[in-house]
Amino acid sequence: MKGRSFIHTGEFKREELEKLLAAARAFKSGARRDRPLDGRQIALLFFNSSLRTRTSFEVGIRQLGGGVSTLEIGAGVWNLELAEGTRMEGKAAEHIKDAARYLSRVYQAICVRAFPGLDNYDEDMRDSILRAFEKHSKVPVINMESSLYHPCQGMADMLTIRERFGDKPVRVLHAWTTHPKALPTSVSNSLVLAALQMGHEVTVCHPPEFPLPDPILKQARGLKVVNDFARAAKGAQVVYSKSWGSPAFYGRRDEETKLRCEQYRDWRIDESFMSATADAIYMHCMPLRRNVEVTDGVLDSARCAIYDQAENRLHVQKAILTELVG
Amino acid sequence: MKGRSFIHTGEFKREELEKLLAAARAFKSGARRDRPLDGRQIALLFFNSSLRTRTSFEVGIRQLGGGVSTLEIGAGVWNLELAEGTRMEGKAAEHIKDAARYLSRVYQAICVRAFPGLDNYDEDMRDSILRAFEKHSKVPVINMESSLYHPCQGMADMLTIRERFGDKPVRVLHAWTTHPKALPTSVSNSLVLAALQMGHEVTVCHPPEFPLPDPILKQARGLKVVNDFARAAKGAQVVYSKSWGSPAFYGRRDEETKLRCEQYRDWRIDESFMSATADAIYMHCMPLRRNVEVTDGVLDSARCAIYDQAENRLHVQKAILTELVG
Amino acid sequence: MKGRSFIHTGEFKREELEKLLAAARAFKSGARRDRPLDGRQIALLFFNSSLRTRTSFEVGIRQLGGGVSTLEIGAGVWNLELAEGTRMEGKAAEHIKDAARYLSRVYQAICVRAFPGLDNYDEDMRDSILRAFEKHSKVPVINMESSLYHPCQGMADMLTIRERFGDKPVRVLHAWTTHPKALPTSVSNSLVLAALQMGHEVTVCHPPEFPLPDPILKQARGLKVVNDFARAAKGAQVVYSKSWGSPAFYGRRDEETKLRCEQYRDWRIDESFMSATADAIYMHCMPLRRNVEVTDGVLDSARCAIYDQAENRLHVQKAILTELVG
Numbered sequence: 011m012k013g014r015s016f017i018h019t020g021e022f023k024r025e026e027l028e029k030l031l032a033a034a035r036a037f038k039s040g041a042r043r044d045r046p047l048d049g050r051q052i053a054l055l056f057f058n059s060s061l062r063t064r065t066s067f068e069v070g071i072r073q074l075g076g077g078v079s080t081l082e083i084g085a086g087v088w089n090l091e092l093a094e095g096t097r098m099e100g101k102a103a104e105h106i107k108d109a110a111r112y113l114s115r116v117y118q119a120i121c122v123r124a125f126p127g128l129d130n131y132d133e134d135m136r137d138s139i140l141r142a143f144e145k146h147s148k149v150p151v152i153n154m155e156s157s158l159y160h161p162c163q164g165m166a167d168m169l170t171i172r173e174r175f176g177d178k179p180v181r182v183l184h185a186w187t188t189h190p191k192a193l194p195t196s197v198s199n200s201l202v203l204a205a206l207q208m209g210h211e212v213t214v215c216h217p218p219e220f221p222l223p224d225p226i227l228k229q230a231r232g233l234k235v236v237n238d239f240a241r242a243a244k245g246a247q248v249v250y251s252k253s254w255g256s257p258a259f260y261g262r263r264d265e266e267t268k269l270r271c272e273q274y275r276d277w278r279i280d281e282s283f284m285s286a287t288a289d290a291i292y293m294h295c296m297p298l299r300r301n302v303e304v305t306d307g308v309l310d311s312a313r314c315a316i317y318d319q320a321e322n323r324l325h326v327q328k329a330i331l332t333e334l335v336g
Numbered sequence: 337m338k339g340r341s342f343i344h345t346g347e348f349k350r351e352e353l354e355k356l357l358a359a360a361r362a363f364k365s366g367a368r369r370d371r372p373l374d375g376r377q378i379a380l381l382f383f384n385s386s387l388r389t390r391t392s393f394e395v396g397i398r399q400l401g402g403g404v405s406t407l408e409i410g411a412g413v414w415n416l417e418l419a420e421g422t423r424m425e426g427k428a429a430e431h432i433k434d435a436a437r438y439l440s441r442v443y444q445a446i447c448v449r450a451f452p453g454l455d456n457y458d459e460d461m462r463d464s465i466l467r468a469f470e471k472h473s474k475v476p477v478i479n480m481e482s483s484l485y486h487p488c489q490g491m492a493d494m495l496t497i498r499e500r501f502g503d504k505p506v507r508v509l510h511a512w513t514t515h516p517k518a519l520p521t522s523v524s525n526s527l528v529l530a531a532l533q534m535g536h537e538v539t540v541c542h543p544p545e546f547p548l549p550d551p552i553l554k555q556a557r558g559l560k561v562v563n564d565f566a567r568a569a570k571g572a573q574v575v576y577s578k579s580w581g582s583p584a585f586y587g588r589r590d591e592e593t594k595l596r597c598e599q600y601r602d603w604r605i606d607e608s609f610m611s612a613t614a615d616a617i618y619m620h621c622m623p624l625r626r627n628v629e630v631t632d633g634v635l636d637s638a639r640c641a642i643y644d645q646a647e648n649r650l651h652v653q654k655a656i657l658t659e660l661v662g
Numbered sequence: 663m664k665g666r667s668f669i670h671t672g673e674f675k676r677e678e679l680e681k682l683l684a685a686a687r688a689f690k691s692g693a694r695r696d697r698p699l700d701g702r703q704i705a706l707l708f709f710n711s712s713l714r715t716r717t718s719f720e721v722g723i724r725q726l727g728g729g730v731s732t733l734e735i736g737a738g739v740w741n742l743e744l745a746e747g748t749r750m751e752g753k754a755a756e757h758i759k760d761a762a763r764y765l766s767r768v769y770q771a772i773c774v775r776a777f778p779g780l781d782n783y784d785e786d787m788r789d790s791i792l793r794a795f796e797k798h799s800k801v802p803v804i805n806m807e808s809s810l811y812h813p814c815q816g817m818a819d820m821l822t823i824r825e826r827f828g829d830k831p832v833r834v835l836h837a838w839t840t841h842p843k844a845l846p847t848s849v850s851n852s853l854v855l856a857a858l859q860m861g862h863e864v865t866v867c868h869p870p871e872f873p874l875p876d877p878i879l880k881q882a883r884g885l886k887v888v889n890d891f892a893r894a895a896k897g898a899q900v901v902y903s904k905s906w907g908s909p910a911f912y913g914r915r916d917e918e919t920k921l922r923c924e925q926y927r928d929w930r931i932d933e934s935f936m937s938a939t940a941d942a943i944y945m946h947c948m949p950l951r952r953n954v955e956v957t958d959g960v961l962d963s964a965r966c967a968i969y970d971q972a973e974n975r976l977h978v979q980k981a982i983l984t985e986l987v988g
Contacts, residue, residue, distance in 0.1 A: 062438060064407070081716070097952075104949035111969050115976075116976055117721070296434060300422070300423075316434075625750035627747070647767035
């Protein structure tokens with residue numbers, strides 16, 4: 011995998027993903043303590059806020075012997091132009107092409123976080139910022155969450171399921187919940203696609219107005235979709251909840267908020283939901299809003315795997331950086 | 337002291353504080369050059385701005401062989417919810433409990449700066465943010481200045497007095513001065529309590545409207561309080577000046593500002609004040625407003641110990657991290 | 663050069679600049695891989711945004727074995743007072759004198775970026791922030807771009823010309839172009855003065871209203887000034903374009919913007935301009951606005967040296983830090 015970018019798990023074969031998971035487990039157990047990034051410098055570029063991603067990348071890179079620079083676009087670093095061939099008379103002081111080419115001269119990998127704008131569906135579906143970096147960078151680009159994908163989260167999720175259930179496939183329920191804000195689908199997209207690729211049985215449950223985006227559904231062979239929250243829990247071994255904004259409500263977020271906050275206010279994971287499952291573990295990528303998306307009772311129970319998930323970000327990212335950049 | 341948090345000097349025995357001071361002197365003199373944080377990762381969490389604290393922690397951690405991540409809450413990292421059991425529908429995207437639990441998985445210590453809001457007395461007196469981190473973190477929490485305490489500053493102050501006067505107790509005058517803004521009492525609280533614990537004779541001088549908070553006064557056995565600025569200097573071997581907001585003016589800061597800026601505008605340390613002392617040194621934690629709190633003449637004289645104090649932050653923090661986290 | 667500050671190339675002899683260029687080439691080729699900053703800590707202080715400067719300093723310092731802290735004044739660090747003797751009742755919480763003195767206790771060098779305000783000509787010409795740091799710091803101060811100079815860029819430019827043309831002097835055209843905003847002259851000042859000092863033949867071409875500042879012209883012996891854009895290309899071996907604000911339009915930037923955006927809108931480097939040169943390379947310090955300052959055709963051609971220039975920042979800065987601080 012040396013020299014490749016990591017934008018989407020679906021661009022890697024299952025055996026490659028397995029190799030990454032094995033390396034992650036070796037880092038986590040302490041079996042591996044090597045420093046494959048010795049003498050390497052990695053840039054973290056944030057177009058959006060972060061807690062876990064930023065810290066787990068910073069720590070992981072240093073533990074692998076590398077140096078890390080954390081940059082926030084629009085705060086200490088100016089805005090970047092995305093359009094090709096344009097006359098740059100607007101706000102952006104530099105073209106993404108030039109930033110990517112420069113950064114490739116000084117860093118041995120570029121990690122980028124760029125959330126969807128959630129107001130232009132086609133643009134979001136093109137994953138333009140990540141793909142522009144991939145196109146113009148001479149060094150590997152690692153996706154730290156884009157419009158479409160959050161592959162490092164997806165890998166941490168796969169590792170967490172493995173740790174709890176071993177190598178056998180499990181029944182994963184990905185349950186939409188309510189939330190005061192419209193959120194990206196990137197975590198859901200990567201979870202669903204990675205879980206299917208790893209052989210799990212995946213059901214997504216959401217209100218009819220909140221499907222995952224079409225380009226994802228087209229890739230998601232074998233995905234089961236249900237809309238009945240009350241019955242969704244049955245048989246699940248993993249309940250992974252998350253809120254996301256509807257692809258159908260671009261430009262009409264106020265209407266959507268009303269739906270989410272009024273009509274679907276009860277779409278929340280609680281102890282009674284969990285007790286209908288097949289003794290499922292509870293997963294979430296964090297950050298999460300306690301008692302809105304999921305109750306304190308579920309979160310503070312032994313079934314809750316969210317802190318393992320978060321910690322596993324560190325280990326899978328070390329594996330990815332080692333294999334692609336080391 | 338291994339594994340303990342460092343929230344307040346008063347939670348440590350005098351012999352423990354002495355051990356920290358001895359380690360700090362060894363780091364400062366170059367007698368100690370070991371790297372007890374090798375392989376350790378430390379997070380610095382700032383809810384408020386910083387110059388000395390941030391830089392001295394960053395430098396100290398690297399000198400001890402550790403890795404350091406600096407995070408600013410509300411700038412690049414979202415806001416955190418503090419209330420237990422609440423339905424999180426407000427601004428905060430994550431509960432402090434979940435942030436603390438996650439950070440404990442990736443870092444070996446969490447250093448936190450969280451100033452008082454200065455508009456809710458009871459909340460400020462609970463030191464809620466630091467105590468929440470202490471409660472939910474599995475790793476030591478170091479206080480980088482909270483609503484109530486600035487224990488690293490207090491230790492740097494004790495080291496500075498030792499350097500100038502040796503082991504014998506001295507007469508410390510802590511003098512309130514004017515300032516355009518209402519400031520926290522944390523530095524004053526830690527100074528007064530640490531100095532008393534180390535056996536010094538401590539007098540605090542302030543206008544009648546500007547006492548230190550009650551919970552501090554209750555701990556401060558032997559503290560002498562005076563209100564006569566003109567006569568306070570007499571006999572002092574250390575003049576440590578600082579401005580702070582009155583605990584009595586919560587919700588009425590405009591009135592307080594008037595008092596500070598009009599009635600007490602002359603509460604300022606100048607050469608004539610210093611010449612009434614017993615040849616005292618001048619101390620201040622910085623940042624300071626020249627010619628408002630203290631004159632250029634005092635600051636640029638040989639009696640001024642503020643740069644030693646600031647440098648000593650580095651050495652005492654290295655001692656604290658070594659003993660608690662190393 | 664040990665212990666000296668690096669504010670302006672003109673404060674160094676040509677043989678010193680040559681020594682720095684030689685060290686830069688050794689770092690770039692890999693001939694030098696030593697770590698002269700081992701155990702050293704360097705502060706980067708940004709009063710303004712940055713991409714290349716910040717990243718190349720961070721990477722270079724780590725590659726030399728040093729530790730680096732990046733600080734943004736006004737974001738996470740409070741504002742600094744510049745005036746001597748003033749009663750500090752305004753916005754600034756700390757005097758630059760005290761910040762510089764403190765930072766000298768903890769860091770072994772202080773690198774500062776402080777752009778001109780562009781609204782007070784005399785203040786800009788004094789380069790007050792850099793000079794205040796130089797005055798009050800006990801350790802070397804490195805200029806990361808000030809009101810007047812960008813000496814690290816100037817050195818990177820000299821290295822780039824050397825790489826393309828060898829040791830012989832070349833004909834450098836520094837061409838003003840249009841831009842939506844008034845920009846500092848620091849890059850131009852350092853380019854012109856360093857190129858003259860290195861023995862190159864330098865012509866600057868700009869509209870009559872856009873001369874370089876007087877204090878620079880006084881130092882720039884042998885500089886040829888022309889105002890005819892159409893004929894300027896002839897004979898040039900290097901075309902280095904840049905926009906800058908006019909020293910004559912302080913306080914009248916709106917009028918200037920009109921001139922720049924209307925009357926001088928065609929002052930832009932394109933393929934036809936380049937074809938009139940003596941097969942010149944194209945240079946620019948970046949960031950740049952594509953198709954406003956220079957066309958995609960020039961930038962994406964083999965003649966374009968801007969990515970080399972940017973990369974060379976890293977190597978010359980490593981040389982400077984090694985010689986002055988190592």
